[in-house]
Every structure is written in C-alpha cells, then in structure tokens.
Amino acid sequence: MVDSGSVSMPLNLIMVATLAGRLFDVTLVDERVGDPIPEDFSEFDVIAITSRTLNAGMAYEIGDRALAQKKIVLLGGVHPTMMHEEASQHCTSVVYGEVESVWDELETDILHDQVKRVYRATELRSMTSMRSPDFGYAFKSRNAGKYSSRIPILATKGCPVGCNFCTTPTVYGKSYRYREIGLVLDEMRHHQDRLGRKKVNFSFMDDNISFRPQYFTELLGAMEKLGVRWNANISMNFLHKPEVAEIAGRSGCDLMSIGFESLNPDVLKTVNKGANRLNNYSTVVSNLHRNGIAIQGYFMFGFDDDNEKSFQATYDFIMQNQVEFPVFSLVTPFPGTPYFEEMKPRLRHFDWSRYDTYHYMFEPRKISGEKLLENFVKLQKEVYQGRAIMRRMYGKPLNWVWLANFMMNRFTSRLTPEMYL
Numbered sequence: 001m002v003d004s005g006s007v008s009m010p011l012n013l014i015m016v017a018t019l020a021g022r023l024f025d026v027t028l029v030d031e032r033v034g035d036p037i038p039e040d041f042s043e044f045d046v047i048a049i050t051s052r053t054l055n056a057g058m059a060y061e062i063g064d065r066a067l068a069q070k071k072i073v074l075l076g077g078v079h080p081t082m083m084h085e086e087a088s089q090h091c092t093s094v095v096y097g098e099v100e101s102v103w104d105e106l107e108t109d110i111l112h113d114q115v116k117r118v119y120r121a122t123e124l125r126s127m128t129s130m131r132s133p134d135f136g137y138a139f140k141s142r143n144a145g146k147y148s149s150r151i152p153i154l155a156t157k158g159c160p161v162g163c164n165f166c167t168t169p170t171v172y173g174k175s176y177r178y179r180e181i182g183l184v185l186d187e188m189r190h191h192q193d194r195l196g197r198k199k200v201n202f203s204f205m206d207d208n209i210s211f212r213p214q215y216f217t218e219l220l221g222a223m224e225k226l227g228v229r230w231n232a233n234i235s236m237n238f239l240h241k242p243e244v245a246e247i248a249g250r251s252g253c254d255l256m257s258i259g260f261e262s263l264n265p266d267v268l269k270t271v272n273k274g275a276n277r278l279n280n281y282s283t284v285v286s287n288l289h290r291n292g293i294a295i296q297g298y299f300m301f302g303f304d305d306d307n308e309k310s311f312q313a314t315y316d317f318i319m320q321n322q323v324e325f326p327v328f329s330l331v332t333p334f335p336g337t338p339y340f341e342e343m344k345p346r347l348r349h350f351d352w353s354r355y356d357t358y359h360y361m362f363e364p365r366k367i368s369g370e371k372l373l374e375n376f377v378k379l380q381k382e383v384y385q386g387r388a389i390m391r392r393m394y395g396k397p398l399n400w401v402w403l404a405n406f407m408m409n410r411f412t413s414r415l416t417p418e419m420y421l
Contacts, residue, residue, distance in 0.1 A: 006147060007148065008150065009148070011152040018132075021134065034146070041066050041069045047063070049074065050076050053082075059075060063091045073093075075091040080094050081171050097170070097172065101124050127178060128179070152202075153205065156178040156209055156211070158172045159172070164339045165333065166337065176208075198227035199227060201230070202228055209233065224247070229253075230252055230254070231256065236258060239287065255293065257295075260317075267310075270304070295323050296325040297318070301331065301372065301375075303364060306367055307366045319392065330357060348361055370417070373420050381415065384409045385412075389406070393405060
C-alpha cells in the first residue's frame with residue numbers, strides 16, 4: 001500500500017528468461033516498472049506469465065487475449081500453482097511449482113508443439129544445477145531505473161516448517177535445498193566486478209535462509225571477506241544465540257526481516273509457528289541490535305484468538321524493543337493452503353484482487369470486525385507518529401530506514417478503517 005518509488009528486480013522472471021534464453025529470443029515485460037503489455041502478440045510464439053493471487057485476474061486477462069491469438073500460453077507462479085485447475089482455463093499449460101525442475105521437458109514440448117496441460121515435477125531438482133540469473137534481461141527495459149539498487153540473490157529453497165497459512169511448501173517443497181556456497185559467492189563477485197565496487201547491496205530472496213544453521217553460518221563466514229551488504233527474511237529458530245547475530249553483523253547484514261506474527265501465544269500455537277517462542281522475542285531483537293542490524297518486523301492481526309489486548313501487547317513490544325521497521329497486515333487465508341480450506345465457509349468474498357494482506361477477510365471469534373479494523377488503524381498511526389519514530393529510532397544511524405519511517409508517517413496519517421474493507 002506504500003509506494004516507495006522503486007521495486008525489486010523480478011528474480012523469478014529473470015531466472016525463467018535465463019533458462020529460455022538458451023534456445024529462444026526472450027522479451028521480459030515487467031508491468032511494475034511501467035513496461036507496456038502488447039495488445040498484438042504476433043511477434044511471439046509463447047507468452048509466459050507469472051502471477052500471485054493479488055494479480056491473478058490481470059494474468060488471466062492477458063492469458064485469454066494471447067489464447068485468442070493462437071499463442072502457447074504458460075501460467076506459473078504462486079496462484080496458478082495453488083489453483084491450477086482454475087488457472088488452466090486461461091492458458092495452454094500450467095507450470096506447477098518451480099519451473100527449473102520441469103524446464104527440459106517443457107522446452108522440448110514447446111519445440112515440438114506438443115505442450116501438456118500441466119507441468120509438475122515428480123522430483124525437485126538440486127540447486128547445484130541452478131544457473132546464475134542473467135540480469136541483462138531486466139536491464140534492457142527503458143524503465144530499468146525504477147529497480148531497487150539491492151540485487152536479489154538466492155541460496156536456498158523450500159521450508160520444512162509448514163505454517164498452515166503459507167504457500168512455500170507447495171511451491172518450493174518441504175525439502176530444504178541449497179546451493180554450494182562457492183556458487184553464491186561467485187554470483188556476488190560477478191556483481192561486484194560488474195558494478196566496479198566491493199560494497200554491493202544484496203537481498204536474499206530465500207523463504208527461510210537460516211533453517212540449516214551450519215550452512216548459514218558457513219555462508220556468512222565466507223561472505224565476511226567480500227565486503228558486501230545484505231538483508232534477508234529469517235526464521236527465529238536459532239536467532240536467540242548471540243553468535244549468530246555476531247557473524248551476521250560481521251558479514252555485512254544491515255537488516256533482518258522477521259515474522260514475529262503475533263504476541264499472542266494462542267495465535268502462534270494455532271498457526272503452527274513453533275519456531276516463535278515469546279520468551280525469545282526480546283533476546284532475538286537485542287542480539288541483532290547489539291551487532292548493528294536493523295529489524296523489519298512483521299505482525300499479523302485478525303486471527304480467531306486475537307482481541308484488543310493483542311494490539312496493546314504488540315505496541316508495547318515494538319516500542320520497548322525499538323523495532324525499526326514494523327509492518328502490519330491482516331490475516332489472509334490464501335487459496336490452496338490448509339488455512340484457506342479451514343476458513344472458506346467464513347470468508348467474506350473470493351475477489352482475488354483483494355487477497356493482498358491489507359483487506360478484511362473474515363470476522364475473528366473474539367473481536368468484532370469493526371473493532372479489529374479500528375485497532376489495526378490506531379496501532380499503525382501510533383507506531384508511526386513522529387514522537388514514536390524518534391523513540392524507536394533513537395541512537396540509530398541515519399540511513400534509508402529513517403526515510404522509510406517518515407514515509408510511513410505520511411501514509412498512516414491518512415488511514416481509515418474503510419480502506420481495509
């Protein structure tokens with residue numbers, strides 16, 4: 001809901017383009033930076049579209065238009081994977097899960113004009129064979145200047161945890177795969193050479209980069225010598241150990257994105273968030289802060305066990321622990337997940353364009369929808385009011401996190417409960 005003026009480079013589409021570029025001429029179109037989608041697809045043989053739930057309707061419109069022009073249409077990404085029967089009505093083929101594990105078969109079938117309805121890997125491919133993405137496909141856009149300077153990079157895939165609201169186990173598998181550390185470092189060095197400087201900013205796109213502690217700490221130890229800066233999404237499952245934060249700080253980490261999710265123990269139990277132990281929350285934060293690492297903390301509201309006290313507990317935790325960049329969302333049961341099936345009878349609608357974690361989906365059992373949204377808006381306004389920002393950010397280095405806070409101050413001041421309906 002907040003426009004920062006830049007977007008991350010689309011690592012998923014860049015990886016598809018890199019694979020396809022072995023045999024095909026590839027044009028990468030990124031609507032987020034303003035690339036126009038052609039009305040006339042006559043110069044293309046294949047139209048490949050990735051989609052989240054939020055933009056499934058738009059993806060289906062493009063697919064229908066390309067089908068009408070007799071093109072091979074591939075639909076992939078999170079939503080077509082989770083809802084492959086629905087997606088198959090708008091394409092020639094659905095790519096279920098990751099494309100790398102089915103690419104050889106798909107490529108051959110396209111060349112022989114014998115594509116199947118669904119491509120689903122019987123076994124997920126090792127990341128050893130993963131090619132380094134060619135970012136040149138993204139840089140060709142006249143709008144490439146709108147991309148963030150942070151370079152997306154991938155070291156691991158999959159997450160064995162299995163939170164019931166998460167799509168990752170279906171899309172990338174419950175088995176945990178990782179690249180050889182040398183390959184990750186080579187990719188970083190490539191970008192250092194390309195940009196002509198050591199201090200390059202990377203964003204790990206992994207869902208759970210820290211799940212194998214030994215791999216994670218070995219990777220960070222090797223990165224320490226490179227001089228790069230980086231951030232990542234990370235599980236709390238072993239961040240309470242001070243040595244992990246220490247090596248992260250030494251290796252150039254400036255921000256960790258952590259899904260605290262809730263300060264309500266009943267909620268954490270309900271969503272199977274076993275790695276989150278409330279008694280470790282403050283320890284995790286202080287370990288990271290002691291090593292100069294800022295925290296982007298994610299908090300969700302609207303679970304059945306939430307009540308008005310949940311909001312106050314979250315506010316107190318954020319302010320007492322000086323969480324630099326809190327992000328708030330409403331519980332969204334995404335289609336295809338166990339949580340969606342459980343909540344289906346209670347969902348207010350099935351308008352995929354509002355499945356963005358910012359719309360009210362169902363009424364919790366312990367708080368009315370009206371009170372939920374009132375408190376949700378109030379919490380955001382209070383956390384991002386000027387006095388609260390100064391208190392949370394006191395003693396922190398002047399950097400982009402300050403700017404993000406003041407952008408959020410302007411944004412939250414205009415919020416109303418009606419915006420979330």
